Amino acid sequence: MPDTLTIDKEKFNSRLFIGTGKHGTQDQLISYIKSSGSQMITVAIRRLDLENQADDRSLLDILTKENIRILPNTAGCSNLSEIILTCELSRELLGTNWVKLEAINDPEYLLPDPILTIEAAGTLIQKGFKVLPYINADPPLAKRLESMGCVTVMPLASPIGSGNGIKNEEDIKIIIEQSKVPVVVDAGLAVPSDAARVIELGADAVLVNTAIAKAKNPALMAEGFKLGVEAGRKAFLAGRIPQLPVASSSSPKDNLIDPSK
Numbered sequence: 001m002p003d004t005l006t007i008d009k010e011k012f013n014s015r016l017f018i019g020t021g022k023h024g025t026q027d028q029l030i031s032y033i034k035s036s037g038s039q040m041i042t043v044a045i046r047r048l049d050l051e052n053q054a055d056d057r058s059l060l061d062i063l064t065k066e067n068i069r070i071l072p073n074t075a076g077c078s079n080l081s082e083i084i085l086t087c088e089l090s091r092e093l094l095g096t097n098w099v100k101l102e103a104i105n106d107p108e109y110l111l112p113d114p115i116l117t118i119e120a121a122g123t124l125i126q127k128g129f130k131v132l133p134y135i136n137a138d139p140p141l142a143k144r145l146e147s148m149g150c151v152t153v154m155p156l157a158s159p160i161g162s163g164n165g166i167k168n169e170e171d172i173k174i175i176i177e178q179s180k181v182p183v184v185v186d187a188g189l190a191v192p193s194d195a196a197r198v199i200e201l202g203a204d205a206v207l208v209n210t211a212i213a214k215a216k217n218p219a220l221m222a223e224g225f226k227l228g229v230e231a232g233r234k235a236f237l238a239g240r241i242p243q244l245p246v247a248s249s250s251s252p253k254d255n256l257i258d259p260s261k
Helices: 026-036 054-065 080-094 114-126 139-148 169-178 192-201 218-238
Strands: 005-007 010-012 016-019 040-044 069-073 098-101 130-135 184-186 205-208
Touching: 016 026, 016 218, 026 054, 026 218, 040 054, 054 069, 069 080, 080 098, 080 114, 098 114, 114 130, 114 139, 130 139, 139 169, 169 192, 192 205, 192 218, 205 218
Parallel strands: 016 040, 016 205, 040 069, 069 098, 098 130, 184 205
Antiparallel strands: 005 010
């Protein structure tokens, strides 16, 4: 049976989601979309200037032609009214009720505001949106958002764009253990081994943007993340060996050669 990821009844073969932020050129973006094998990409709708910027208008056309699902996000929104307006605009523009909820009003560390996230998620769900909330690695918050009807939870590994890798492993493990919706680890992952690690722990997917877009060779890094995710998933499904406090011999202890004979 194929090992597919299901989010709100929709199936994905790839467990690597990517972003459009910080890409150098559109050709570069297309190149790493292809090499990543990703089937979903996030776009900050509020930061698109669809009236004046030809590049922003063509970006959506390019992504549509690449047959990759566009997941609008609310990056750049710092209050409830901005979030709701952006989501309604994205639904009108893209014909989707899926949204990655980013509720951030911290300009330095860019950490999501848990209170605003809960408030916005509740309002968006009432308006018929399928909400994928970006959150701190906070197990009670993740469980609360799940109970409200969010279709995933998306805890950060470390601050967005920081490249610091996994700094919240224990909390992420608890979120994975408790969640009945897919867990997508988002933000801070720097190298494919980071992605492999969180997928090994049982995360359902990862979302990677800066680590790919700002790499010296984005297409090659995207391929590396694709392979890292695949390796991590195989390891999770295979099941790791137990950790022991002492060594365990890999060769048999029975029928050893007796040097006296």
